[in-house]
Amino acid sequence: MFNNEGMPPRLLVIGGGPAGHNAATHAATLGVQVTLVEDQIVGGAAHLWDCIPSKAMVSSSMRLRAIRNAYRLGVSEPGPVELDMENLSSHVYGIADRIASGVTSMLESQGVDMVRGRANFTGPNSAVAVTEQGEVPIDFDFALISTGSRPRVPEWASVDGERVLTTREAYHLDELPARIIVVGSGVTGVEMVHIFSSLGSDVALLVSRHHVLPHRDAEVAAVLEEDFLRRGVELLKGSRASGIERTEAGVTVRTEDGRVLMGSHALLAVGSVPNSEGLELDAAGVASDAGYVPVDEFNRTNVEHIYAGGDVTGLLPLSSVASMQGRKIASHMVGRPVKPIDYGRVSQAIFTEPEIASVGLEEVDAAAVGRKVRLTKVPFASNPRAMIQGDTSGFVKLVSDPATHVVLGGTVVGHHASELIASVALATQARIRVDTLVDTLMVHPSLTESISEAAE
Numbered sequence: 001m002f003n004n005e006g007m008p009p010r011l012l013v014i015g016g017g018p019a020g021h022n023a024a025t026h027a028a029t030l031g032v033q034v035t036l037v038e039d040q041i042v043g044g045a046a047h048l049w050d051c052i053p054s055k056a057m058v059s060s061s062m063r064l065r066a067i068r069n070a071y072r073l074g075v076s077e078p079g080p081v082e083l084d085m086e087n088l089s090s091h092v093y094g095i096a097d098r099i100a101s102g103v104t105s106m107l108e109s110q111g112v113d114m115v116r117g118r119a120n121f122t123g124p125n126s127a128v129a130v131t132e133q134g135e136v137p138i139d140f141d142f143a144l145i146s147t148g149s150r151p152r153v154p155e156w157a158s159v160d161g162e163r164v165l166t167t168r169e170a171y172h173l174d175e176l177p178a179r180i181i182v183v184g185s186g187v188t189g190v191e192m193v194h195i196f197s198s199l200g201s202d203v204a205l206l207v208s209r210h211h212v213l214p215h216r217d218a219e220v221a222a223v224l225e226e227d228f229l230r231r232g233v234e235l236l237k238g239s240r241a242s243g244i245e246r247t248e249a250g251v252t253v254r255t256e257d258g259r260v261l262m263g264s265h266a267l268l269a270v271g272s273v274p275n276s277e278g279l280e281l282d283a284a285g286v287a288s289d290a291g292y293v294p295v296d297e298f299n300r301t302n303v304e305h306i307y308a309g310g311d312v313t314g315l316l317p318l319s320s321v322a323s324m325q326g327r328k329i330a331s332h333m334v335g336r337p338v339k340p341i342d343y344g345r346v347s348q349a350i351f352t353e354p355e356i357a358s359v360g361l362e363e364v365d366a367a368a369v370g371r372k373v374r375l376t377k378v379p380f381a382s383n384p385r386a387m388i389q390g391d392t393s394g395f396v397k398l399v400s401d402p403a404t405h406v407v408l409g410g411t412v413v414g415h416h417a418s419e420l421i422a423s424v425a426l427a428t429q430a431r432i433r434v435d436t437l438v439d440t441l442m443v444h445p446s447l448t449e450s451i452s453e454a455a456e
Contacts, residue, residue, distance in 0.1 A: 011144065014144065016103070016146075017147075020146035020309070029110060032330070032334065043099055047096050048096055061196075083200060086174075125139060127140065146322070148274075149317065164244055183206050183244075185212040185214070205235055211237070216364065226393075227393065238257065321341065357418050360408050373400065378454045379392075379395045383445075394415070397411045410424035414447065420448060434455040437451065
């Protein structure tokens with residue numbers, strides 16, 4: 001495995017997020033000479049601003065809520081439980097720092113050359129990294145574009161990091177917002193609602209469609225909305241924001257239907273945009289589409305030796321997907337056989353309370369394409385472990401083929417759904433029949449029993 005000069009192939013990785021650092025470490029183990037250029041801490045948005053910090057906040061907020069509600073399980077009500085925002089912020093970013101440090105150590109141990117700076121192409125096999133010390137020219141045989149994405153800020157909003165926020169500013173506030181208005185009811189929006197309502201903020205959520213999570217099963221959204229209403233969250237359905245103004249007291253959010261909302265803070269959760277500007281893609285001949293970099297099933301761009309992975313591709317924006325893409329890219333570029341990712345069998349989770357997780361074909365997807373499926377649902381209200389834990393909200397829903405009885409997918413809504421979905425994901429990936437799930441002895445009492453019951 002050598003290039004035209006009789007040397008190990010050279011890989012340039014632009015961006016050290018999940019796709020980038022997984023490709024770099026895996027390629028290095030395969031004998032590739034790797035240079036990784038990153039202008040911030042390696043780990044990417046998933047570790048620094050999105051996935052890890054948000055889930056750490058979710059975990060802490062759930063602990064706080066559980067302590068306050070412990071009396072329902074027979075535990076004497078404790079004294080006042082105080083929220084320490086400084087300690088919470090330190091905890092959240094401490095986890096991110098430890099993960100970033102671990103990724104850096106792993107890259108160093110594999111001999112990856114790491115350059116702190118921003119890279120751009122100067123040709124189909126050349127690039128330059130702009131660092132504090134000057135420009136560093138880099139020649140390569142293969143390249144990977146893994147520059148990720150950032151929160152989208154509409155033209156009618158101006159983020160100041162103090163009162164008007166995106167998720168990147170939401171985790172290190174000096175004080176808990178008294179009233180926060182969340183704009184956007186997709187995955188990020190509902191997770192932010194869960195976090196701040198659990199911590200004790202008064203929360204209003206702008207829902208531009210008929211229900212939260214507009215692209216998900218309405219039954220799933222209904223369970224989440226019921227929980228929000230129990231918490232006192234103000235749901236404003238059919239409202240689309242048109243402007244945000246900073247005031248002396250906080251913020252004013254205006255909607256297209258004429259509503260005016262007052263709050264201490266506003267948080268934008270209205271999607272993301274790719275980080276592809278400044279890469280000089282044209283110099284390498286790489287095509288783009290509205291900033292995204294299109295790829296084939298092996299994550300190759302239109303230039304065969306240049307790959308792209310992660311959010312910048314516009315495919316499923318999950319760190320788990322990006323990580324898998326990175327590993328497969330490294331194998332593919334050295335000529336190893338690679339099975340393309342089946343994006344229809346990717347597990348996904350929303351870390352609210354209750355949690356929401358799904359994999360494979362969902363009911364709403366089957367209805368959209370007119371496919372006949374068999375649906376079976378078991379509510380956690382009948383599950384002994386759920387009763388013991390004092391949380392019986394949610395359900396398990398399995399989707400199977402009525403002719404072959406093969407599991408096509410499923411949805412879990414409830415406590416630990418992000419963990420429970422693993423068995424459904426395995427069944428979906430391995431094309432297991434429902435009778436195999438029925439014959440699998442689960443622990444009793446456990447939440448996984450509901451999966452067997454749904455199969456039965």
